[in-house]
Amino acid sequence: MAMTLPPSRCFGGIQFLTILLLSLLQAPITTAREQTCSATEYDFSSDPALHTMDFDIGYGPQEILAYVQPDVSTFYQMEPGERKPTTPKHNGWAAKFVNMSNKTVRLFWDPMNGGPGSIIANIEPYSAAGTASFPTHAFYMTPVEDESVRLASWAVSPPQSVYFYDPITVEGDEEATQRNLDSLSHEDFELYQRHVDNRKFSKRYFEFTGREYLSFYPRARPSHKMWRADYFGQEHWVTTKETHFITLPEESELGPVAEIGSRRVLKESDPRILQQYRSPEPFLNLTLKVLSCAPRAFEIDNFLSQTEVDHIMYLTTGMKLHRSTTAGSNGQLSEEDLGRDSTRNTRTSLNTWVYREKDAIIDTIYRRSADLLRINEALLRPRSKDELPYMKSKRSLAEALQLVHYDVGQEYTAHHDFGYANIYNEDQPARFATLLLYLNEGMDGGETQFPRWVNAHTRDGLDVVPKVGKAVLFYSQLPDGNMDDWSHHAALPVRRGEKWLMNLWVWDPTYET
Numbered sequence: 318m319a320m321t322l323p324p325s326r327c328f329g330g331i332q333f334l335t336i337l338l339l340s341l342l343q344a345p346i347t348t349a350r351e352q353t354c355s356a357t358e359y360d361f362s363s364d365p366a367l368h369t370m371d372f373d374i375g376y377g378p379q380e381i382l383a384y385v386q387p388d389v390s391t392f393y394q395m396e397p398g399e400r401k402p403t404t405p406k407h408n409g410w411a412a413k414f415v416n417m418s419n420k421t422v423r424l425f426w427d428p429m430n431g432g433p434g435s436i437i438a439n440i441e442p443y444s445a446a447g448t449a450s451f452p453t454h455a456f457y458m459t460p461v462e463d464e465s466v467r468l469a470s471w472a473v474s475p476p477q478s479v480y481f482y483d484p485i486t487v488e489g490d491e492e493a494t495q496r497n498l499d500s501l502s503h504e505d506f507e508l509y510q511r512h513v514d515n516r517k518f519s520k521r522y523f524e525f526t527g528r529e530y531l532s533f534y535p536r537a538r539p540s541h542k543m544w545r546a547d548y549f550g551q552e553h554w555v556t557t558k559e560t561h562f563i564t565l566p567e568e569s570e571l572g573p574v575a576e577i578g579s580r581r582v583l584k585e586s587d588p589r590i591l592q593q594y595r596s597p598e599p600f601l602n603l604t605l606k607v608l609s610c611a612p613r614a615f616e617i618d619n620f621l622s623q624t625e626v627d628h629i630m631y632l633t634t635g636m637k638l639h640r641s642t643t644a645g646s647n648g649q650l651s652e653e654d655l656g657r658d659s660t661r662n663t664r665t666s667l668n669t670w671v672y673r674e675k676d677a678i679i680d681t682i683y684r685r686s687a688d689l690l691r692i693n694e695a696l697l698r699p700r701s702k703d704e705l706p707y708m709k710s711k712r713s714l715a716e717a718l719q720l721v722h723y724d725v726g727q728e729y730t731a732h733h734d735f736g737y738a739n740i741y742n743e744d745q746p747a748r749f750a751t752l753l754l755y756l757n758e759g760m761d762g763g764e765t766q767f768p769r770w771v772n773a774h775t776r777d778g779l780d781v782v783p784k785v786g787k788a789v790l791f792y793s794q795l796p797d798g799n800m801d802d803w804s805h806h807a808a809l810p811v812r813r814g815e816k817w818l819m820n821l822w823v824w825d826p827t828y829e830t
Contacts, residue, residue, distance in 0.1 A: 364796045370525045374517040384797040389773045392610045394548045400773035407768030411802045412450035416440040417483040417512045419505045427455035443508040445737040478529035531800035536745045538798045540826045542691040546613040556600040557688035561622035564594045571676040578701030590677045611771040612803040613792045620788035638667035665727040670717040716822045723816040729808040735793040735800045748793045749825035755783040760814030766807045
């Protein structure tokens with residue numbers, strides 16, 4: 318017999334523990350057909366896709382929990398080995414370039430036609446940058462002061478994702494290598510050695526998991542909950558007190574949120590902000606349905622109400638949209654460099670930013686998102702000194718909402734939302750989760766596509782059709798802290814009409830730009 322929490326009581330933090338204790342005392346008995354809260358099923362057990370990996374990079378035997386992708390048959394609730402994964406039509410993947418020198422270098426995409434390369438990034442000493450790429454694409458690095466000198470060049474080829482510029486180690490010449498090592502300062506030597514250790518670890522990780530290690534060893538596992546995606550169509554459900562707005566408040570009541578820090582905390586017994594304009598139900602039930610297991614992607618119908626969508630669209634009338642830029646390279650470029658980058662046509666939409674403090678409806682969307690992700694809402698805003706003292710930073714883990722518009726012909730080709738953290742930051746902050754919020758429907762094209770989703774029945778990408786109020790959640794990280802190369806996704810071209818949506822990006826373990 319299974320023991321579950323009472324229906325519509327799936328929360329986080331102290332309230333969750335309180336209800337759990339009451340449930341233990343009452344010990345309700347349920348049948349297999351009764352819906353159970355996803356929290357009780359998974360929150361207190363390790364992800365079954367994590368396996369103990371032993372390794373030794375020169376400091377003695379060590380172990381970590383590494384993510385090993387389950388057999389594709391299990392995505393169909395079959396026994397392992399019954400089905401085989403298809404090869405996706407889209408053959409792109411992540412390409413990461415590591416600068417193991419003590420000088421800043423420039424990374425270029427090589428058109429291989431004798432013409433000038435396209436600048437991708439400036440890569441600081443002992444740092445990395447990257448982009449989405451395809452087989453046979455070519456890249457090269459140059460000194461900052463002389464772009465005609467090629468320090469290293471590569472024609473990328475799967476399954477290798479990570480490419481290293483290492484001017485210190487001279488293959489086959491130990492004496493020359495030692496001279497180069499002796500020339501490094503103590504600080505430079507330590508940074509270089511960390512990269513050497515990372516390469517050793519990455520080799521073992523690939524042997525064990527079949528994936529390239531896109532993070533930098535050692536990177537901790539995500540500190541936030543990750544919803545399980547064991548099989549297609551699997552459902553999780555959560556409840557939130559951040560119910561739908563069904564009537565638009567008076568404009569005078571929708572000014573900027575003035576409270577700061579702990580003054581914004583709402584107790585369980587407190588009414589929600591502008592409660593009188595919301596649905597009369599005490600809770601909003603949200604269902605996450607698994608669209609893809611690898612990457613982990615979910616759809617959530619009716620995340621936004623029509624009133625909330627109308628309000629967001631009204632806000633656009635007073636905002637100026639700008640050309641969208643790409644993310645993920647982690648190499649700062651000047652305006653002049655951006656003008657030389659012929660790859661910028663990968664993203665042709667327009668966007669602007671909407672901050673949580675804009676008004677009570679936007680604040681509610683953040684609070685509802687936090688409940689969906691099972692993250693304390695305080696983590697998605699600046700905090701007071703007394704709030705969550707265990708956090709190193711008081712900065713929000715969430716970016717401002719990005720409001721994006723696609724006109725006919727506009728798109729965002731397949732890309733990743735994650736970037737590559739600076740070696741000097743021990744936390745290695747990176748985007749953890751993406752929540753897409755659709756604001757209109759009925760256009761031709763404009764689907765969100767996961768071109769490399771793992772499945773056994775089609776080589777085509779997984780296309781998610783926009784629907785008003787629907788949300789799509791996917792993770793950029795794996796349960797072991799590595800970046801998920803399979804989180805490759807695209808906004809397909811709009812063929813007729815237009816497309817409006819919002820992105821919410823949440824970082825782990827901290828947010829750093």
